[in-house]
Amino acid sequence: MKNDLRYQFYGLKKAFYCVFLLQLVLVGWLPAANDLGEIFTDLEEKNISGTVTSRNGDALIGVNVLVKGTSIGTATDFDGSYSIAAPDNASTLVFSYTGFHTIEIEIEGRTTVDVTLEENVTQLGEVVITALGIEKSTKSLGFSTVKIDPEEVTVNRSANFMQSLQGKVSGVNISSMATGAGGSSRIRIRGQSAFAGDNQPLIVVDGIPISNDRQYGGTQGANNSDAGDGLLSINPDIIESMTVLKGGAAAALYGSRAKDGVIMITTKNKGKKKGIGITFNSNLTFDRAVDDTDFQYEYGQGERGKRPTSPFPDSGVWSFGEKIEPGMTQTLFDGEVVPYVPQKNQIKDFYDGGHTFTNTLSIAGGGESGGFNLSLSQLKNDGITPKSGFDRYNLSLGFTQDITPKFSVSGNINYSREIHKNPPQIVAQDMTTTKTIYTLSNTMPLYLLEKYQRDAEGREIIYSRFRNRTNPYLAINDHFNDVDRDRVYGNLTMRYNLTDWLYIQGRVGQDFYSQDQILNFPSLMAGIAPAPAGFVNGAVTQDGRTFREINSDFLIGADRKINDNFGVNVTFGGNAMYRRSDRNSIRGQDFIVPGLYTVANTRVRDPLYEYSERKVNSLYGAVELSYNDYLFVNVTARNDWFSTLSPEERSVLYPSVSGSFVFSQAIAGLPNWLNFGKIRAAYAEVGSDTDVNPFSQTLGFNINSNLFQGPTSVQPLGTVSSSVVPNPNLRPMRVKEYEVGFNVQLFGLLTLDFAYYNKLSIDQILQAAISNTSGYTSQLINVGESENRGVEMLLNFAPIRGKTFSWDVTLNGSYNTSEVLKLGLDDKDVSIGGTIRQVVGQPLGQIYESGYLRDDQGRKIFNANNGLPLNTSVPIALGSAVPKWVGGITNMFQYKGFTASFLVDFKLGHDLISSAEFDYVRHGKHQKSLIGRDQGFVIGEGVTPDGTPNQVHVDVQTFYEADARIREDFVYNAGFWKLRQITLGYDFMRIPGIANLLSLQGLTLSAVANNVYTIKRWTENMDPEQVHQIDGTQDIALPMVRSFGFNLRAQF
């Protein structure tokens, strides 16, 4: 019965929407609507004309000119000129233009009114692109947004442009992964909003969402490389503006895609000046690996205190050998006797210099009724790992054209080709260079490893009894992994202004990519079982993926002054989203012809085909009421229908309300030094659209791709496809967020923006563990709850602002803390996860691992027989993995044509658990493992279980191998302070007469440096950012890369 009622309600709601839509369609047909503008022309009028220029004299094209108090308006033409027929009684003209201050000019009987617009250098009167691409003035916003200057990503560059923004954007936690130049970034806004998933913001380009999915370079067990993310496709030179919508309210019109905020990117679609403009940008940077280790070099290769003295030692990744004395030798490989001396530069020698060379040519045209921007770009990266690199080719065309004064068409199309050559294997056991190089014995000369890769029969030469520490030269020479992606995304927008206060807009956009990958596992490696007779072992995988997301939307917007005091702005729209990804893969194993890595040459083949498909349909609307241009209230609602949910749960409503009060404008008599002041508040409920997978309501079977040998014939094997029991009542998680904030500008020098938010994430889908004796491991239920709260601050201060010299300081910082509130239906459900856990009452991401067993006095307890340290019976809390403080400080100096900018950034208040340091101890490279070596044994400092002092002598290597298994000591403060970027630029246009050369319009040369210096860290032999993920666990990723180079930009 309950269900029936619900269904009826659902049906009613549907019917209501259908009727509402029908009405809108009919309204659209009304012939009067597009003739409204002409009604006013019957009044008596006079012609006013003039030109609008910027301060430096450039004609401004497309400036809106409005007769105040009427709807009569025009726009400036190609030369910045306008002509408007104003009623006789008109007294004031209003000039508005994006990026400039809107001004009102008294006509005072003139027929010529020339105007100079002031560029809007502060954020305050600015217009920002908000959700769905709607432009709004910042002062009307009841929520926090950040606008990012494209210069931040086009001068001091990274292949993945998001990485250039690390530490620069208030409240946005950006992390670069130590996985290679073509790697991915991680973006977190206002904390980790859910236990599961990436929790990354939605990326919207020109109003259409694009995929930011991470691409993995490997699919087989031993392959784990980073082939970038969706942002990697973007050529930063096409970015016109970028806005971060941080909170739920800002992003509310994206409903189920809004829980982590939105990054709105608007691309260039016309030239800024009349005629054709050409911009050429060239950027060359050199990359150097940074060695953050401080290993011991007193004892060299070997185990049990003995150095290698006979051929083919297998201790190549152990430094538990003898004390290094002058004149000593060691025997390596097939009897090479070489000096037993420290090899301190293994890391810098192996990871040779890389470089990145980026060239972009842009041609832009501007005219009275439209324009275009065509951009061609090439990026070539040679990675620090030998034989790895990343190339990208971009072709982008953006355009806008007024077909009639009321009807305009705009669009953009972007093509990128991304080629990853051997993106480095990270954290894998096999075919990774990092793990081997970092654990390699400290006396192993690299040239010998390079010389002895395979024996005469082609078999891997064993130099380590850990066979999956592949010889790094063999790994880079014989292992290949190529990931190529072709991507096309863009949209077409048509907009019709029915009147000057009512428009309708239709838009369709698609993001499509196709990605091919081929990778191998080389033959004749010692670590894998031999192939059957007649074959050599090894594998090759070919993998093809396609992705498509189509968004079609419409928008109807009306903006009216009701009277002198009240204004109303109404927007209504809908969106249909369709997303599908396909994967076609085949893996072949065991080769007939050695060294021929193609599937056709293999003995056994595993094909795989899978796809995922979903739709979300949405309707949404927003109403903004304004009073006297200083009080704004904005209410939005979005309803999403999900194809992945059961019919009863399919429809979800996401509301928001926000308000802004510009008190500096509303209250008379405030002191002069308060230039601007506003307070704001917002509440929103938004969600996630990906947490319920397609096809997850049913349980089916899988068939194994190979047949199994029975007594008389081969037979198929089939199995229940999932360990997860389906739950038809699942619904997407939901975030309820409120924020309050203020923005003030003081003394004309200081701007401060402050926000407090509280973000409650409910209905998170958790795998409620069921006993695996039921045959299944879990059932998904909507039960998890967690909360993030914090503050964000952006302070801009100009200690000196003179004509020839100025000094600007920008300080951004955010503090976020979180708490896990609920993890199960039962009060006993207080913890989920393994090493990284969610624990009720604690912040998200707690690090739990085994600790030392201690007595009441805190002394370590050792096994009375073997003298090895004892561990706690259950893992103990060792730290918290999510940073609390994130921010950066930019100091920028300008002197005549010179600019110098220094960025210091920080992340603080979090820990990581390091597998690298664990390896360094058990491989004998950590300084900690020196204790006891001179006497040949270790006596653990502590007591035996009966409380007497431990006096058991333990072999050094045995002790440290056992000691390393207790992870307590490998948890470090992961915080850091870094001098992230230095940018030094000179504007050659300041040289008199240079403009005449080659009809130059601009010429800037900058020296750039990235990851310049670590001011403070707490880790031992690694950089806290030397990670391939941000969950708080660390394994040996690529060394940090310090880069420096030049950026040249010329405009013609």
Next chain:
Amino acid sequence: MKKINIQTLLVIFCLGMIHTSCDKGFDELNTSEIAINDLDPVPVLNHAIYRSSPHFDRHTLVFESAIAQQMISPFGVSLGGGNYNQENLVYSNLTWQNNYESVIRNAVVVISNYSDDPDRANIYNMARIVRAFSGVVLTDTYGDIPFINAGLGFIEKNGTPVYDTQEAVYSNILSELEQATAALGGTARKETGDILYAGDVTKWKRFGYSLMLRAAMRLSKVNPSKSQEYVTKAVAGGLMQSNDDVAIVRHSANFPNIVGSQLNGSEAANYFMTKPLVDYFQANADPRLDVMAVRYKGAINGGTQTEAVATRAPADQIGMPMGFDNTHCSQG
């Protein structure tokens, strides 16, 4: 011109609205085109049989072969387990996991779906025997276990089956074996696709009764009368007669026996036969020794274990002493 534009736009909007206003087609869209929702029980039971192979996982190497004192690694850390009487949580639950999540899950699906289908009575009863086999492995390894209601997480939404005493588990195993074995045959279809016996009911019966014998013998001390009762039933029913009757899971290069591929691959230099086993073989002149054992004379590590120095002569073999710790024999 103007009118055409408006009309074009409106057509676009209307199309957009048809898209957005309804959820038509969502059910079809959310049904996978390639998923298998209904599958014949034979491949499903075959999967359960394949995964019941007792050497399926590394649990065997790290614990079972060491506890039985047959094969050990003298290296600790990740290979530490039965060799040093240590806990190693990574591997100690693998037998549990494999049996419940693969063998029992699939066997129980067959049992539940075909209990009322006279034509498929054979596959139903074969599945009961496979489930009983898994029960013996589980309770022998772990003692009291959830068994009678295990594997019903999806079918009966029983996510937390209760623990049964080992006594109750064996009672269930014995009565299941008795009923299932007796019920095999008749007019039901011959399940020729099965990978143990190709549907040969006689061999399945011998397997069932032999398993009953094994299970009954487990009770010989705790419950001699019940033990005797079922041993008698098993013998009367007919046991395996020859090697042709052995229940063989035919591992192949595509479905390798994990123990084999570990010992031939990454752990090749890390595992040794134990001293007790080698001593026993030598003392009893056991003919299996020269088949199982190889010694690389003079080898000091994996790299020097070459065929040139290999000897398989029984007298040359040396077993690794139990509990022997690590690379005291290594010279770096």
